[in-house]
Amino acid sequence: MIPTYNQPEFLPEAVNSALAQTYQNLEIIIADDHSSDEACLDVMASYKNDSRVRVCRNEHNLGRVANYQKTLYDRARGDLVLNLDGDDYFVDPTFIEQAVALFQEHPELVMVSGVFDDLSPEGVLKSSESNNCDKCIYTPAEAFEALLTGRYFPFHGSTLYRRDMAVKIGFYQHDIISADLESLLRLMLTGNVASIPCEAMVRRRHGGNVSSAISVADFIDDTITFSAPLRYGTAVDPKVDREFLKSWVARYAYHKGKDNAYKILKHNKSNSGYFSYVYELLRCHPKSGLRIALQPKNILKVLRNLLP
Known part of the structure; x- marks a missing residue:
């Protein structure tokens, strides 16, 4: 295709x-x-x-x-x-x-x-x-x-x-x-x-790629991906234990979420967007969201974005 x-x-x-x-x-x-x-x-x-x-x-x-x-x-x-x-x-x-x-x-x-x-x-x-x-x-x-x-x-x-x-x-x-x-x-x-x-x-x-101009709203919508394996539906007979999937989703949400959070701070230069993104992570994946929010690198970048 x-x-x-x-x-x-x-x-x-x-x-x-x-x-x-x-x-x-x-x-x-x-x-x-x-x-x-x-x-x-x-x-x-x-x-x-x-x-x-x-x-x-x-x-x-x-x-x-x-x-x-x-x-x-x-x-x-x-x-x-x-x-x-x-x-x-x-x-x-x-x-x-x-x-x-x-x-x-x-x-x-x-x-x-x-x-x-x-x-x-x-x-x-x-x-x-x-x-x-x-x-x-x-x-x-x-x-x-x-x-x-x-x-x-x-x-x-x-x-x-x-x-x-x-x-x-x-x-x-x-x-x-x-x-x-x-x-x-x-x-x-x-x-x-x-x-x-x-x-x-x-x-x-x-410049024409969809992925080349990702907005904060796009990053937030994309958090659906993190928990995708847990939403397999009734049509699928999953070959993976659900407890394993819960653990994997938490690790993956942190793995990808921390990268995306920093991209919002660095490339989008949006503190408000960063806090909106972290809030969404905290809502869906509390432990991963908290780990990301407490990262010194992110806190430092938030402070730097406040400077003129």
Whole structure:
């Protein structure tokens, strides 16, 4: 799935990198969210004669997460799905083939993740440390622990997952920045996951990214992600003990919450936003919120923000 909106300068690289994948039984869906830039129509038209590509254009703009949802539920036909945003691109042409082979070898898997790179606006490429070890298969509990240490991370653009289970558990329920991660965390409850040390794709960072302009309200809304594994619903038979999940959620809320709190102080330079964020953490995850509120680094930054 390649969702896109007004990205004519990036979309060809995304689509061409998908077409270059060595796995043959491939369906590529360009899901245009009613782009206003006419150049996007020209780019999409250039693929009309390729049987592997389906071009779908929304009648009106749905927004990022709703476009994900519509494409997964109504358009995708494959058993296995990966979402590559229209401004990102694959690197290793064998990634899908390697991931599919792992699914075939281990039918209990629900997702397979590869290595992802970050490309800065200045053109600096940095490889993630996650998923970079030898091929690993994790039980759900092992995967959650590996996520906390950074050994494993199910990044959206480098993770192939089972479509039937994603639909069953209700992927993309929340219109938040981390709608993808929130969904994948819940999917991790349902079966084993794997990582392969394959340089799968590049996440391109630029001024047009949704994640490049995160507001305080976005950070607060995104706290839904922290407790995602505890909201698995009746459709899922979780393969992880609930007491383990409670402990993990508390640790993860602190792990991510402290980073986000400091970002609000440093990048948003908002003391009021910081206190609103910490209040939300205290309400949902009291111990984690208190630990973050009492961090000397945060207290010092609050005081520095008061200076002219």
